[in-house]
Amino acid sequence: MSFDNLNWPEIGEATLDTLSMSGVSLAFTVLLGLPLGVLLFLSGRGQLLANRPVYAVLSLVVNVLRSLPFVILLIVMLPLTVWLVGTSIGVPGAIPPLVLGATPFFARLVENTLREVDKGVIEACQAMGAKTHQIVWMGLLPEALPGLLAAVTVTAIALVSYSAMSGAIGGGGLGDLAIRYGYQRFQTDVMAVTVLLLILLVQAIQFAGDRLVLRVARR
Amino acid sequence: MIRISKVSKTFQINGELRVALDNISLEVRAGEVFGIIGRSGAGKSTLVRTLNLLERPSSGQIFIGEQDITALESAGLQRLRRRVGMVFQHFNLLQAKTVAENIRFPLKLGGELSATQMDARVEELLQLVGLAEQRHQYPAQLSGGQKQRVGIARALANQPDVLLCDEATSALDPETTQSILRLLLDINRRLQLTIVLITHEMDVIRAVCDRVAILERGQLVETGEVADVFLFPQHAVTRALLAESHQAGATDLQSLRAELGASTHGPLLRLSFLDEAATQPLLSQLSLELHLQLNVLQGTIGRIKGRPFGQLVVELLHAEQDPTALPKLLLALRRRGIRFELLDEPLEAAA
Numbered sequence: 001m002s003f004d005n006l007n008w009p010e011i012g013e014a015t016l017d018t019l020s021m022s023g024v025s026l027a028f029t030v031l032l033g034l035p036l037g038v039l040l041f042l043s044g045r046g047q048l049l050a051n052r053p054v055y056a057v058l059s060l061v062v063n064v065l066r067s068l069p070f071v072i073l074l075i076v077m078l079p080l081t082v083w084l085v086g087t088s089i090g091v092p093g094a095i096p097p098l099v100l101g102a103t104p105f106f107a108r109l110v111e112n113t114l115r116e117v118d119k120g121v122i123e124a125c126q127a128m129g130a131k132t133h134q135i136v137w138m139g140l141l142p143e144a145l146p147g148l149l150a151a152v153t154v155t156a157i158a159l160v161s162y163s164a165m166s167g168a169i170g171g172g173g174l175g176d177l178a179i180r181y182g183y184q185r186f187q188t189d190v191m192a193v194t195v196l197l198l199i200l201l202v203q204a205i206q207f208a209g210d211r212l213v214l215r216v217a218r219r
Numbered sequence: 220m221i222r223i224s225k226v227s228k229t230f231q232i233n234g235e236l237r238v239a240l241d242n243i244s245l246e247v248r249a250g251e252v253f254g255i256i257g258r259s260g261a262g263k264s265t266l267v268r269t270l271n272l273l274e275r276p277s278s279g280q281i282f283i284g285e286q287d288i289t290a291l292e293s294a295g296l297q298r299l300r301r302r303v304g305m306v307f308q309h310f311n312l313l314q315a316k317t318v319a320e321n322i323r324f325p326l327k328l329g330g331e332l333s334a335t336q337m338d339a340r341v342e343e344l345l346q347l348v349g350l351a352e353q354r355h356q357y358p359a360q361l362s363g364g365q366k367q368r369v370g371i372a373r374a375l376a377n378q379p380d381v382l383l384c385d386e387a388t389s390a391l392d393p394e395t396t397q398s399i400l401r402l403l404l405d406i407n408r409r410l411q412l413t414i415v416l417i418t419h420e421m422d423v424i425r426a427v428c429d430r431v432a433i434l435e436r437g438q439l440v441e442t443g444e445v446a447d448v449f450l451f452p453q454h455a456v457t458r459a460l461l462a463e464s465h466q467a468g469a470t471d472l473q474s475l476r477a478e479l480g481a482s483t484h485g486p487l488l489r490l491s492f493l494d495e496a497a498t499q500p501l502l503s504q505l506s507l508e509l510h511l512q513l514n515v516l517q518g519t520i521g522r523i524k525g526r527p528f529g530q531l532v533v534e535l536l537h538a539e540q541d542p543t544a545l546p547k548l549l550l551a552l553r554r555r556g557i558r559f560e561l562l563d564e565p566l567e568a569a570a
Contacts, residue, residue: 124311127271128325128373129300131293138324142315216315 005187011177015197018173021091021166022159025098029155033103034148036062037110038136044111048122048132062104070101070162074169094171098162106155113147114140146217153209157202164198174198220249220413221270221381226279228265228437239265240276241437247415252407252524254428254445255417256460262437263417267383270415271303272296283381301329304374308386310366312358318369319345319354325376344372348402364395371402375410382406384416388423400426404524421464425449425523433457446523450491450530450558466519466530472562475532479516485534486545487516488552489560496557497527509547512536 036058042048043055068076074097078088085092117140125139141148164175174194182191228240239262247253257263268274269281272288281288288299312321322344326337345351348368358366367387374382384403388396404427407414418424424431424445432442435456441448449466452458462470470478472487492501497520502513517532538544545563552559 118309118311118314120307120309120311121313123273124305124307124313124373125324127273127300127303127305128328129297129377130328131297134328138327139313143313145315 003189005181005185005189006193011174011190011193011197014172014174014177014194015201017091018160018163018175018198018201021094021098021163021171021173022156024091025095025102025159025163026152026156028095028099029102029106029159030152032099033106033155034110036103036107038114038140040107040111041114042132042136044115048126048135062107065100065104066108068101070097070165071168073097073101074166089170090172094163094166094173097166098159101162102155102159105158106151109151109154110148113144113151116147117143146213149209149213149216153205153213156205156209160198160201160205220284221247221415222282223266223269224280224282226266226269226276226281228262228269228274229277238437240269243279243434243437243439245432245439245442247413248430249413250407250411251429252404252414252416252427254424254431255415255434256419256421256424256431257417257434257456258419258460260436261434263419263434264385266434267385267415267417270381270383271300271305273305301325301377302379303381303383304377304379305383305385306367306370306374306387308389310358310363310370310390312366312369312373314358317355317357318350318361321358321369322372322376325373329377340376344376347375347406348372362395363391364398367391367395367399368402371399371406375406375412380413382412382414384414386418387416389418389420396423397426403427421449421460421466425464425521427524429524433460446493446526446528449523450493450528470517472532472560475517476562483514483516483534485514485536485538487562488533488535488548490529490531490533490552491558492529493523494526494528496555497529501555501557502531502533505548505551509544509551511544511548 040055040058040062043051043058045052045055065073077097077100081088081093081096084096087093121139121143122135125135130139163171163173164178167173167175167177167179170176174197178191178194181187182194223243223245226240226243227238230237230239243266255263255266265274269276270283272291276289279289283299283303286299288296291299313324316324319341322341323337326332326340332340342351345354348371350365350368350372353361353365358369361369370387382403387403388399391399400423403414403416406412407427416423416428428445430443431445431448433440433448433454433456441452441454441457448457449461452461458471472489476483476487490501502515505511506513512535514534514536515531516534518530520527520529522528535545535548549559549561
């Protein structure tokens with residue numbers, strides 16, 4: 001195998017694109033998914049704001065979005081993407097579908113993590129006279145922090161792999177590179193390098209996430 | 220202080236109605252330690268949880284002071300809950316917060332104190348429960364007893380009028396239980412704090428409570444001063460609970476006679492003493508004075524919240540040879556003001 005096809009500046013740029021796509025999408029995903037997950041948890045059966053219709057609707061939306069394969073979601077929401085960011089290609093064009101794809105996933109993870117918090121702790125907060133928002137901000141979220149950080153890590157990794165898929169419709173980044181050179185032009189060396197970079201990136205995210213979780217978990 | 224008036228609570232479980240509390244009425248006086256005892260499923264946990272509306276009664280009213288708390292809506296309820304501290308069986312501490320942060324938590328909720336005032340209050344509470352050295356530790360690093368001390372400090376942070384203890388010692392070993400009970404008693408005396416505690420152990424009731432209510436299947440079967448309930452239980456459930464803690468007041472004399480069989484046939488007496496009477500050498504005095512022989516069959520001596528008490532089941536020997544023995548003994552007991560219960564029938568008649 002030769003390495004003649006490798007264009008390092010282009011690879012570098014693609015890596016940065018992947019990082020910025022995943023990073024910006026992650027920020028929006030957490031921003032939207034955390035409240036959604038908290039709402040899913042609170043409206044669930046036997047919880048603080050238990051409300052069957054609300055939970056049913058939220059849960060349905062989350063399930064529908066999660067059951068769409070990401071590639072399909074990318075295509076289906078093209079008009080929405082254009083309306084939101086003015087383009088459907090490049091890094092900006094990739095972000096709305098990434099966020100919409102990852103938010104329901106992250107929200108479910110948040111809901112599950114919050115369910116793991118000892119119900120007795122929530123009850124103790126109630127017994128101390130905490131308002132619901134105080135229970136969430138001062139009790140629930142800090143108690144669930146290690147689990148939430150783990151959920152962010154899993155979501156970040158999912159976003160890296162989704163972002164590679166968005167390369168298929170011209171999203172840019174390492175996935176785009178792999179498809180255009182590695183797949184369409186049979187440049188195996190480019191394929192190998194992009195895959196290797198993706199592996200390294202995922203490893204780095206997991207490592208950093210684990211360290212962070214360990215640091216906040218004092219149990 | 221607390222008045223529970225005709226409170227009932229029904230739950231719907233899988234479409235079936237279950238009565239957890241059945242028309243309970245009782246009163247807790249200011250400054251007393253009030254115990255509620257019953258087996259698991261008797262409804263005691265539900266009852267104590269209605270006192271801060273963690274559980275809303277299906278009917279009936281609950282007054283704390285002059286206030287009908289069952290009429291409260293969320294804001295008023297949150298204010299009430301800051302006046303009613305609660306301690307839990309499994310401590311329910313915030314795992315991600317240190318000892319000091321856990322105690323500070325309820326102070327932050329009210330938002331009325333400045334940071335310095337909160338620091339001072341936390342310091343005071345750390346001293347009160349003896350955890351000053353553990354202030355920067357996390358709950359996972361503490362022993363069970365230490366965790367419960369944090370739970371107690373946290374419950375006291377907002378200077379409540381009432382402290383509710385939901386099986387506060389049930390997860391602790393006997394020695395730690397004693398130290399937590401001593402702490403509760405100390406707090407009760409020093410702060411004149413009304414305490415309502417629920418437990419399934421008679422020994423806890425005996426150690427700290429002034430009055431006790433016995434619950435069975437959601438109903439209140441007996442209530443009274445702890446000494447009275449211990450020495451003269453009225454209800455079968457009370458007797459059964461006492462028997463579990465090896466209290467001589469528990470078994471009725473007929474079944475005791477049946478249990479002992481033909482080996483005893485003299486009159487059986489259960490003698491109960493409280494306070495000074497419990498500290499005197501009564502049996503030897505009686506036998507010397509009246510020339511009687513008394514055989515001790517069962518007995519408990521101990522303290523009920525610091526008051527000495529004793530309860531003995533004795534058999535009067537050779538009563539058939541001396542028909543005056545029993546009347547003489549009863550007279551002597553009456554003169555001394557000792558309460559007794561008599562079974563003067565042999566086994567055949569009893570059976």
